Amino acid sequence: MIEKQILDHASACYPEESCGFVIATEAGQSYMPCLNIAGTPTEFFEISPDDWLRAYTAGDIVALVHSHPDGLPILSGTDREVQRRTNLDWWLVCGGDIYRYKNVSPLLGRSFNHGSMDCYTLFQDAYHLVGIDMPNFSRSDNWWETEQDLYITNMAKTGFYRVKQAEPGDIILICLGSHKANHAAIYCGNQQVLHHCPNRMSKRDIYNGYWIKYTHSIWRHKAWPSYGFTAILNDMDVSLI
Template identity: 80%
Template sequence: MIERQILDHASACYPEESCGFVIATANGQHYMPCVNIADVPTEHFEISPDDWLRAYTAGEIIALVHSHPDGLPVLSATDREIQRRTDLDWWLVCDGSLYQYRNIVPLLGRDFKHGVMDCYTLFRDAYHLAGINMPEFSRSEDWWEAGQDLYIDNMAATGFYQVENPEAGDIILICLGSHKANHAAIYCGDQQVLHHCPNRMSKRDVYNGYWLKYTHSIWRHKAWLSCGFTAIYNDMAASSI
């Protein structure tokens, strides 16, 4: 019901961007359409202070909604920067479909905490922004030393297949101080990777030297879209806005 209302509102606003809120009340969730007051509503959206107040007084805001008429089904760098300010999930309409994006921590500059904010968290969150939802799973400290092979056991099962040469968005598995593939990096193109090493902040690195030497394998998701890395790049670009 809510999804149909959101899609109908976006269609009625075309070619301008639609906007609104998903609100939770004692009677359930409902969609609150808003008027886009941006100066150039075909390229941007802006919600009036009155509509923000109306949403806050109506119940709990579950998500902010807007559309990308004739655009990509991913959040732009500006979208990601403003999403962090609003501290809300953002839902996006594009090409007649609805995409739901959690308000994840920025991909760059994360503090490391194994099992909570680590290389798999970065991998999972980056793929979420690209429209592919990876499962969460429990992982103990130094699982690779306890006879487990979590990455290799799960890559094919979650839609990945192995390739020889990396393209932007591919996952590179690396043997980090182990004979097992225990570290994941996202290939960014131009011999760069995005990854999160233990006891360091998440960052981009040049894919050579140690990382290249101890590469275990390279994986590509069967549902990967050409615009997928645009979503990841937009998040990194948002860190500089």
């Protein structure tokens, strides 16, 4: 199996980072191991131009693969920066498992489009970078003016429970011009949130005044890892460069 080949390659390269590609052809998917030519391969990886050419000529590149020996199962800031340039899904080997990360849009500076690039999409993509995949929900414009109550109906169903005090990574639901919780913000610590309001770019904001006044509830995911917010912070730090 392709997963076994990827894990075996990572094990053979330890303590250096492994790297390679998942390639799709008419015969199916295959793993193409590559040589890590980085100057410090125990800390970074670099794929040679020759291997990139070999991958492009072998078929369609499905994903770039590398490992984090003894590291965290999340993409580093450098990983996210290079992932955006390659415009590929990245598969990460860590602790004997394979984590698959889509090339989601940068969390900061997104243009708003309800239903496809909105506060829930930001919430969904940020959690994807943590390793928690949220389902897609069909949501019509102004759903909060109907009988629907999408956030409250689905938070517990998707693994969240309510808390009283926010910690980094928690979801703060806000009543934005409505009596229903129709806006989600990610708490960043230090009284800051990451969110995406209508007709604005996604950004970090001070969590005070209006936002606190109209806060509906605070939610934490049951599977939230201790390193979770690091994944989100890595993405935001790259956007600020």
